Amino acid sequence: MSGGEGVARPPVIEFRQVALTYPGPPPVPALLPCELRIEQGEFVTVVGPSGSGKSTFLNIAGLLDAPTGGRYLLDGIDTEALRDGDRTALRGRRIGFVFQSFHLLPHRSARENVELAMVYNDTPRAARADRARQALEQVGLGHRLDAVPTRLSGGERQRVAIARALVSRPSLLLCDEPTGNLDSRNAESVLVLLEELHRSGMTVLVITHDPAVAARGARTVTIRDGVLDERRDEPVDEQDEQDERDEQVTV
Structure with missing residues (x-):
């Protein structure tokens, strides 16, 4: 083979016995040692109740906190060996964040809000407006390039936030409860936009407490009491469930 054909790309996310314990006293284990691989182009959802460890997982995956155990590789880069400045730079290049709260500046246009994401990376000033438009x-x-957030719907504001996350062309789109402040429409x-981005090749990771949102992913990981679990529940057979109810009624 030539030209690099057949060379496997590393996972976007690889947890190798990753864990995090907050110092005490007493120490509080927030995420127990876990394994996880998310390949390039996957759409993975992480679901769990409040207090389950989702925020800890987000902070580790987003390079906001360093694990206290195990190793986290992002795009094959061992993040344990990075200094704080290098970790920040890697986060800015490789991860686009989308949060429940849109975090848009209310008196800046949609384009200006997206441009601000490029201020601290290597994007030349002259290229920022065009990149934001794209x-x-x-x-x-x-x-809606020149609309300010106060003139946008909730869904449009979240789309601006997604554009801001995409403008640096990251490896990973990391979404924390991205529909939490939105009405159903x-x-x-x-969610349709996230699915479209996934089909275009983007790696999407959505953290949510909502099982209906979690079901949109191609894979779903659960967190409960700091335990990461990829085992899926067996699908419910509606006819079997109805038969069981009928049997209970006739007894």
């Missing part, structure tokens, strides 16, 4: 067009807001439009 990102907004990618999320279907090419016609706008939530559906954002």
Whole structure:
């Protein structure tokens, strides 16, 4: 083989017995040692109740916190060996964040809000406006470049936030409860957009407490009491369930 054919790309996310314990006294284990691989182009959802460890997982995956045990490889890069400045730079290049709260500056236009994401990376100033326009067009807001957030719907504001996350062309789109502040119609439009981005090749990781949102992923991981679990529940057979109810009624 030549030209690099057949060379496997490393996973976007690889946890090798990753764990995090907050110091005490007493120490509090927030994430127990776990294994996880998320390959390039996957759409993975992480679901769990409040207090289950989702925020800890997010902070580790997003390079906001370093694990206290195990190794985390992002795009094959061992993050344990990185200094703080290198970790920050890697996060800015490889991860795009989308949060429940949109975190948009209210008196800046959609394009200006997206441009701000490029201030601290290597994007030349002259290229920022065009890159921001392209990102907004990618999320279907090419016609709203100059609108300020107060003139946008909730769904449009989240689309601006997604454009801001995409503008640096990251390896991973990391979404924390991205529909949490939206009504059902706008939530559906954002989920459809995430599915479209996934089909275009983007690696998407959505953290949610909502099983209906989690079901949109091609894979679902659960967290409960700090335990990461990829085992899926067996699908419910509706006819079997009805037969069981009928049997209970006739007894």
